[in-house]
């Protein structure tokens with residue numbers, strides 16, 4: 268048997284957005300499709316729209332993460348504030364948000380190569396998902412891609428009341444897994460939420476880092492940009 272970077276893994280947890288499912292490209296496609304549908308965007312370019320949305324969305328998530336605004340405020344303000352920033356009449360923000368969500372849900376797809384490896388891992392290990400996000404949306408993704416069909420565990424920040432990287436969400440996940448922290452492998456794409464958070468909670472970590480960003484490779488037990496690399500470590 269070849270050596271692997273992991274030891275004694277009994278449970279594998281995955282992050283959902285941009286680890287298993289390609290949230291970023293679904294978001295880009297949805298923003299473009301939404302832009303094309305409303306006359307108010309006639310003189311706004313795709314780049315301007317995306318930049319304004321990302322700025323506002325990032326700021327609002329920061330406020331949400333710190334308990335300063337609730338979910339509903341985040342949801343309506345991300346488009347109301349975007350329209351304001353672009354100097355447009357924000358009266359249509361709820362229609363824009365609802366078309367955006369429609370397009371977003373129809374643009375979901377797997378991260379390339381993740382589906383086959385996810386299936387192979389869940390056939391051979393107890394497994395589950397730990398995700399930051401809104402429960403109703405994350406459950407729709409889970410249903411659409413049949414991510415929980417063999418008793419896989421699901422941990423969603425909105426239900427637990429803590430967002431990654433908070434230790435409490437990982438503690439909850441570990442308890443649900445019924446194993447020791449160091450017997451859990453956590454696979455995720457966010458250095459801060461997944462790798463630093465997972466490591467602080469005592470988990471082994473695999474960092475999906477296809478963009479080679481933020482290089483601090485020593486923090487994770489494995490850094491990979493192709494799911495076959497993860498598979499080779501778990502099935503040596």
Ligand SMILES: [Mg+2]
Pocket residue numbers: 282283284285286455456457
């Ligand atoms: Mg992610």
